[in-house]
Amino acid sequence: MDDQNKNLLLATGLSFAVILVWFLMFPPPEQTATDPNATEVTAEVTAPVADPAVADTGTVANAAVTEDAARLMIDTPRVSGSISLMGGRVDELSLKDYRETQDEDSDIVTMLSPLNSANPYYTLFGWAPGQGLSIDQVPGANTIWSVTGNQTLTPDAPITLTWDNGSGLTFRREMSIDENYMFSISQSVENTGGATVSLAPYGVIARHGEPADLKNFFILHEGLIAMTDGELSEVDYDDVADLGYDASQGARAEVTQVSETGWTGFTDHYWMSTLIPEGPFKSVRKYVDQLDVYQTEAVQPTQTLAPGETITADTRLFAGAKEWEAIRTYENDENVPGFLDSIDWGWFFFFTKPIFWLLHTLNAMIGNMGWAIIGLTVVIKILVFPLAYKSYASMAKMKELQPQMEELKKAAGDDRQKMQQGMMELYKKEKVNPAAGCLPILIQIPIFFSLYKVIFVTLELRHAPWAGWITDLSAPDPSSILNLFGLLAFTPPEPGSLLAIISLGVLPILLGVSMWLQQKLNPAPTDPTQQMIFAWMPWVFMFMLGGFASGLVLYWITNNMITFTQQYLIMRSHGYKPDVFGNIKSSFKRKEKAKE
Numbered sequence: 001m002d003d004q005n006k007n008l009l010l011a012t013g014l015s016f017a018v019i020l021v022w023f024l025m026f027p028p029p030e031q032t033a034t035d036p037n038a039t040e041v042t043a044e045v046t047a048p049v050a051d052p053a054v055a056d057t058g059t060v061a062n063a064a065v066t067e068d069a070a071r072l073m074i075d076t077p078r079v080s081g082s083i084s085l086m087g088g089r090v091d092e093l094s095l096k097d098y099r100e101t102q103d104e105d106s107d108i109v110t111m112l113s114p115l116n117s118a119n120p121y122y123t124l125f126g127w128a129p130g131q132g133l134s135i136d137q138v139p140g141a142n143t144i145w146s147v148t149g150n151q152t153l154t155p156d157a158p159i160t161l162t163w164d165n166g167s168g169l170t171f172r173r174e175m176s177i178d179e180n181y182m183f184s185i186s187q188s189v190e191n192t193g194g195a196t197v198s199l200a201p202y203g204v205i206a207r208h209g210e211p212a213d214l215k216n217f218f219i220l221h222e223g224l225i226a227m228t229d230g231e232l233s234e235v236d237y238d239d240v241a242d243l244g245y246d247a248s249q250g251a252r253a254e255v256t257q258v259s260e261t262g263w264t265g266f267t268d269h270y271w272m273s274t275l276i277p278e279g280p281f282k283s284v285r286k287y288v289d290q291l292d293v294y295q296t297e298a299v300q301p302t303q304t305l306a307p308g309e310t311i312t313a314d315t316r317l318f319a320g321a322k323e324w325e326a327i328r329t330y331e332n333d334e335n336v337p338g339f340l341d342s343i344d345w346g347w348f349f350f351f352t353k354p355i356f357w358l359l360h361t362l363n364a365m366i367g368n369m370g371w372a373i374i375g376l377t378v379v380i381k382i383l384v385f386p387l388a389y390k391s392y393a394s395m396a397k398m399k400e401l402q403p404q405m406e407e408l409k410k411a412a413g414d415d416r417q418k419m420q421q422g423m424m425e426l427y428k429k430e431k432v433n434p435a436a437g438c439l440p441i442l443i444q445i446p447i448f449f450s451l452y453k454v455i456f457v458t459l460e461l462r463h464a465p466w467a468g469w470i471t472d473l474s475a476p477d478p479s480s481i482l483n484l485f486g487l488l489a490f491t492p493p494e495p496g497s498l499l500a501i502i503s504l505g506v507l508p509i510l511l512g513v514s515m516w517l518q519q520k521l522n523p524a525p526t527d528p529t530q531q532m533i534f535a536w537m538p539w540v541f542m543f544m545l546g547g548f549a550s551g552l553v554l555y556w557i558t559n560n561m562i563t564f565t566q567q568y569l570i571m572r573s574h575g576y577k578p579d580v581f582g583n584i585k586s587s588f589k590r591k592e593k594a595k596e
Helices: 003-025 237-241 324-333 351-368 367-381 385-399 404-411 416-430 435-457 506-519 528-544 550-572 580-595
Strands: 071-075 079-084 089-099 108-112 121-129 146-148 161-165 169-177 183-192 199-210 224-226 229-234 252-260 261-266 271-277 281-288 293-301 303-305 311-323
Touching: 071 089, 089 311, 108 224, 108 271, 108 311, 108 416, 121 183, 121 271, 121 528, 169 229, 183 199, 199 261, 199 271, 199 311, 199 528, 224 237, 224 252, 224 293, 229 237, 261 281, 261 293, 271 293, 281 404, 303 311, 311 324, 311 367, 324 351, 351 580, 367 385, 367 550, 385 550, 404 416, 416 528, 506 550
Parallel strands: none
Antiparallel strands: 071 079, 079 089, 089 108, 089 121, 121 199, 146 161, 161 169, 169 183, 183 311, 199 293, 199 303, 224 229, 224 261, 252 281, 261 271, 271 311, 281 293
16 A cells, blocks of 8 residues: 555544544533423522622622512513512513424523522622722622613613612612613612712622533533633633622622623523623622532722712623524624624634534525525635645556556565655656545644534524424434334434434434545555555444434535545546446455455
8 A cells, every 4th residue: 555545544534533532531421401400599699799888798798588579571572571679680581582482382492590490590780889988889699679660671662770778879770682682781879968989880690510511522512601701701611600709799709800892601502691890890709619610700990979969871782692683783893892702612713613604504595504604615615626636646657656566566676765765756756645544534634623612602503494304403313223224113212322423313424425436536455454544444333423413524525525536536637547337346256255
């Protein structure tokens, strides 16, 4: 076997070995359903302390809280929910456009949940007391607000909450929401008393325990996320729990000063809640061990309020789906710098971002994500065609030089140094690069990883159908050879089980066949060991990739078939005519001979 084919085999084997190890070591666990009978959490998280000028309010109120306050409804084309007048908390929010499963009767996705639910996840806003004020003179988590005007929050109708502390301060909170997932919260306080006071506005997102559907998968970040003056920071739940104790916060905490712009919050696989304050603020990440509460906070600078004055602080809250189009609009048109980085693009972001942009554009044109993946494959193959052309032309030239190389081997005998020297001179004379054949497969490695990342993390692939039985391109092929692809009344094993490895669908089988056909463009190597490796490689990859997302397998099948066509035509144009059918026949003849 010549050096060029050895290099190609080595590059292919290494790249897929990495993928195999990655998939086996970090498989996505099965999602566990939320237990509706789980013990109710009754402790409440209150205002943070992140400014030295603000008096210590404490992080956790140990008193139990009973959720019996009135509620204001939230109703937009895309979300529904309610706001509790206790604390003015946004703590019930569901996404109308998304369901938990593809079943039409499935529940819509729950984004935020109140304190008395199985998995509390909510937002709080308020003021931390400074000079001249005590904790009971500012609104906090347990304050009962009054509403004036509208009783339902819609894109066309904001709501206004008020609270009088009885000591000369009147607090107001105006809340509005756009057509997507962005709330605007304007907090103001008017001083009608006779003393100057100071206080600091804050926003809090609190989450009791880890999410019930936590994937905990290597390729995906789930946990706390923040943008600090252009620098993205991601902290997993486990890492938050490992933070050192901060006495000023009364919990394990990390405080970062944002001098210009930024945002902070929680990110899930497809959903996100984020605080976006106006101007500088202190970003606090916090974990309260006693209550298993994760918390992210945005504390704006302390303000001094003289008698007769009114001060205002503005914060936005994003709570919804990580839709690329919506998030890009917020970043570009509504001054949320770096917001697109809330989508986990990974280490190969320089590949994943343009790949997703192209996939999104093609999907908008075609109207089907499966065909968009095929179109993306065609575009990528066009872009790397110059490399492919050089590679396949070099392979054809190497075939032409095969007789001369055999003569060099005979002349050199056992002198490997002489043989290598003679081959290098031959390559130089004929202007052949033996490593050129590795270039297409090497460039495919980051593209493959990037596309896997895009398909796994982006919301637009979730529940996206292609054709026929492929109704979710982010999930493995649901068909199975074990029940003859639906002809038998037998339910295939669930992903993750041992039998699932051999429960191959149509797409993985087509993948194996396409790799096998690609091999047949060249005669099998004469070395028995290399013959065995080549013979098994397509079928090993078929089983290995069988549990991958259908969209990724579709890409790889399309890529293989285009590669087959390119290689066949280019090699023919350079004088070498691949005998595909002859190579297939010879492979079966070798098997029959081996049996004898």
